[in-house]
Amino acid sequence: MTDYNFAYLDEQTKRMIRRAILKGLAIPGYQVPFASREMPMPYGWGTGGVQVSAAVLTPEDTFKVIDQGADDTTNAVSIRTFFERTAGVETTTTTCDASVIQTRHRIPEEPLSEGQILVYQVPIPEPLRFLEPRESETRKMHSLEEYGLMHVKLYEDISRHGHIATSYAYPVKVEGRYVMDPSPIPKFDNPKLGDMAAIQLFGAGREQRIYALPPYTQVVSLDFEDHPFEASKADHPCGMCGAIDSYLDELIIDDTGGRMFVCSDTDFCEARQLAGHKGKDAA
Amino acid sequence: MQAQALSGGFADPATQSAHAFRSIMEAMARPGTLHGVSGALPPAPLSRAAGAVLLTLCDTETPAYLAGGANCDAVHAWLAFHTGVPLVGPSHCRFAVGSWSALTPLSAYPIGTSEYPDRSATLIVECPELTDSGEILTGPGIRNNAALSLPEVAAFQSNHALFPLGLDFIFTCGDRLAALPRSTKVCAPMGATEVTPCM
Amino acid sequence: MYVAVKGGERAIENAHAWLAEERRGDMDIAELGIAQIREQLSLAVNRVMAEGSLYDPDLAALAIKQARGDLIEAIFLIRAYRTTLPRFGASEPVDTGAMTCDRRISATFKDLPGGQVLGPTFDYTHRLLDFKLAADGDVPEAPSREAAADSVPHVTEFLNHEGLIEEAPQEDTPPPDLTREPLETPAERALRLQALTRADEGFILGLAYSTQRGYARNHAFVGELRIGSVAVKMEIPELGFAVEIGEVTLTECETINQFKGSKTEPPQFTRGYGLVFGQTERKAISMALVDRALRWEELGEDNVGAPAQDAEFVLYHADNIxxxxxxxxIKLPHYVDFQSELELVRKLRREAGVDQVQEAAE
Known part of the structure; x- marks a missing residue:
């Protein structure tokens, strides 16, 4: 891959993305349009995250990629390999050793620190899209801070089901201004978005949007006084490491429907197991 | 002059602009923190930090305004060769560079529109000194509060009042920089002679 | 005891190796050459160039080979390659009036200057499988004559002389480029045309067909369809004039659409326009119909709510990549979001008392 520039993208493209990142940081939660490039991987498979990572990486960085919390899912492996080849950066699976972490659908369990950058892959950056398919309309709604429709939708859930029936990509309000889609993370992860020490960058390639949360930004999950937001997860301990406070994947382990629950964050789970913690299904 | 125009750019653009960008990004993400940048040797009166910011962020797609002393032949030639940035007046610029007194008043610059608040200028303010003391900053990117030596207070307060519209600032001095996005709230330091209430 | 699934890296490597083997197929069968694809599957090559937005028949042929004949995959390969290419400048607008035509037909005038030239078309072939081709593809030489030296003016120019068709004023501002700027609506016509020319052929065909069937019907006549090569010229600043840097084959379709007039416009014919790389006439005609449908607003027509009138809908969904x-x-893992849905549905069912009812029934 030596025919390509450092981190694949040409310098002009990186400058364009970098400018968008800076505006994103200056206007937390606002979606900055950017001229997303066609990447050598399909739209919808992390092209936004990859472009943002390519624009922030330096040769000295240590890079980690997770998909569904895991380092070894195929698309995470594929993206990690892409940057090993095109940027020659060190990679790691250890959360605290990484300076840049690209993620799809999870925030690591271990709190991130000030030196770190978390890059999210975002499929549909517009939190209002499911209420209003037109970009021209949703842009207006954001400009007028017209978020009533969103509250109506959430409240309809409550009157129908007794609960807000949104369990992932749960909308948040940033610094009391922009309603933002946190990408399809489970709502269990929502409380980690606010007041995070690390910089959070969101890239949506196909939809051509970049947005950001600077560290220690106020992020509130939308809710109602009588129905406060509740972060939820499967009510089980991890079968491998015994953790009771981590987000769990459910696995079907036999053909009679036997199930077990395991941390979705593989690095977190392995570190706990190495430290001697043991769940009921561990060897 | 010609030789000066051709030199002083990034020797290794991919790596040096990556490093410079990380400094700029950290500065913008954490208002009030100081960061070193290197690799650029622009002609006077530009500081090395301002030169690095221009090389990292500007190109033919970003009209720029050179204010006051920065608007000189040596800077024109250097920017033309290394960035190709088109030079314009303040009302159409994406970036502006100069001393605070040359850049003001701020009303001259685009602050974005309500649908596209990102279409606003970023001002690169050359400062005689730059320290993490002085005006008190609060807001996104700042844990409790931070301090930064700003050239004044009121202009940044009225800029913040425009949020989500407004200008963003990168302060440069020698080979260091700091930043102040529009989201930051600025107060005069305790015990300042001229009390400016928080806005 | 449970052992976590590992080995994504090895799985990917093995999948790639198997894919390469499948691409090659039976090793006893001669391998396809790029030149064979370029020469004998030229319409596939043309589609890949058109939707890949890159005029290079050899690269398109290579992409088709690599993609095992999956044209969208081949277009994707070309697009990803294209974005890494440096840009040296912009050519001047091509002059399709000066096209060396292989094919030129008009559905509106029986005869006209430049004549009707059928060219290499499937139009009047009987769609009977030619079993001879299975054995032997040699063909007798087609009759030929010297190309006529006459100019081949655009049909719409004749109508324009009489003022019967809307003006198509020359625009000298550089058109926007959706490969360099994020798409924004409302989009001006130049940007819409750029989106349409690289749009998925099937999508544009379906939309065009829908206008014919009444969803924003615009009564299109193919004023002219021409296929041939045009010179590409570029102004070299050092020289101060434009030089020819190459030649491309294009398909151009101009439709003439009936128009009763509106509050702002007198009764006259209006235009739809299609211009596509290569011999791609289904795409060019479709493009012209969709272009015309999208112009309802500037012509003061009613929005009847048809999909082909909805620029935002068309532009945001036309790109097949x-x-x-x-x-x-959606093939990728969604364990995490699915898990959160699973928990939610379980919770809602618990509270609705559904599970107790089932348990009681058991």
Whole structure:
């Protein structure tokens, strides 16, 4: 891959993305349009995250990629390999050793620190899209801070089901201004978005949007006084490491429907197991 | 002059602009923190930090305004060769560079529109000194509060009042920089002679 | 005891190796050459160039070979390659009036200057499988004559002399480029045309067909369809004049659409326009119909709510690389979001008392 520039993208493209990142940081939660490039991987498979990572990486960085919390899912492996080849950066699976972490659908369990950058892959950056398919309309709604429709939708859930029936990509309000889609993370992860020490960058390639949360930004999950937001997860301990406070994947382990629950964050789970913690299904 | 125009750019653009960008990004993400940048040797009166910011962020797609002393032949030639940035007046610029007194008043610059608040200028303010003391900053990117030596207070307060519209600032001095996005709230330091209430 | 699934890296490597083997197929069968694809599957090559937005028959042929004949995959390869290419400048607008035509037909005038030239078309072939081709592809030489030296003026120019068709004023501002700027609506016509020319042929065909069937019907006549090569010229600043840097084959379709007039416009014919790389006439005609449908607003027509009138709908869904990527991404793991849905549905069912009812029934 030596025919390509450092981190694949040409310098002009990186400058364009970098400018968008800076505006994103200056206007937390606002979606900055950017001229997303066609990447050598399909739209919808992390092209936004990859472009943002390519624009922030330096040769000295240590890079980690997770998909569904895991380092070894195929698309995470594929993206990690892409940057090993095109940027020659060190990679790691250890959360605290990484300076840049690209993620799809999870925030690591271990709190991130000030030196770190978390890059999210975002499929549909517009939190209002499911209420209003037109970009021209949703842009207006954001400009007028017209978020009533969103509250109506959430409240309809409550009157129908007794609960807000949104369990992932749960909308948040940033610094009391922009309603933002946190990408399809489970709502269990929502409380980690606010007041995070690390910089959070969101890239949506196909939809051509970049947005950001600077560290220690106020992020509130939308809710109602009588129905406060509740972060939820499967009510089980991890079968491998015994953790009771981590987000769990459910696995079907036999053909009679036997199930077990395991941390979705593989690095977190392995570190706990190495430290001697043991769940009921561990060897 | 010609030789000066051709030199002083990034020797290794991919790596040096990556490093410079990380400094700029950290500065913008954490208002009030100081960061070193290197690799650029622009002609006077530009500081090395301002030169690095221009090389990292500007190109033919970003009209720029050179204010006051920065608007000189040596800077024109250097920017033309290394960035190709088109030079314009303040009302159409994406970036502006100069001393605070040359850049003001701020009303001259685009602050974005309500649908596209990102279409606003970023001002690169050359400062005689730059320290993490002085005006008190609060807001996104700042844990409790931070301090930064700003050239004044009121202009940044009225800029913040425009949020989500407004200008963003990168302060440069020698080979260091700091930043102040529009989201930051600025107060005069305790015990300042001229009390400016928080806005 | 449970052992976590590992080995994504090895799985990917093995999948790639198997894919390469499948691409090659039976090793006893001669391998396809790029030149064979370029020469004998030229319409596939043309489609890949058109939707890949890159005019290079050899690269398109290579992409088709690599993609095992999956044209959208081949278009994707070309697009990803294209974005890494440096840009040296912009050519001047091509002059399709000076096209060396292989084919030129008009459905509106029986005869006209430049004549009707059928060219290499499937139009009047009987669609009977030619079993001879299975054995032997040699063909007798087609009759030929010297190309006529006459100019081949655009049909719409004749109507224009009489003022019967809307003006198509020359625009000298550089058109926007959706490969360099994020798409924004409302989009001006130049940007819409750029989106349409690289749009998925099937999508544009379906939309065009829908206008014919009444969803924003615009009564299109193919004023002219021409296929041939045009010179590409570029102004070299050092020289101060434009020089020819190459030649491309294009298909151009101009439709003449009936128009009763509106509050702002007198009764006259209006235009739809299609211009596509290569011999791609289905796409060019479709493009012209969709272009015309999207112009309802500037012509003061009613929005009847037809899909082909909805610029935002058309432009945001016409690109097959965007569409296929997002569509296929649902193959990727969604354990985490699915798990959160699972928990939610269980909770709602518990509270609705559904599970107790089932348990009682058991």
């Amino acid at each position: 965007q569409a296929t990527g997002f569509l296929e991404h």
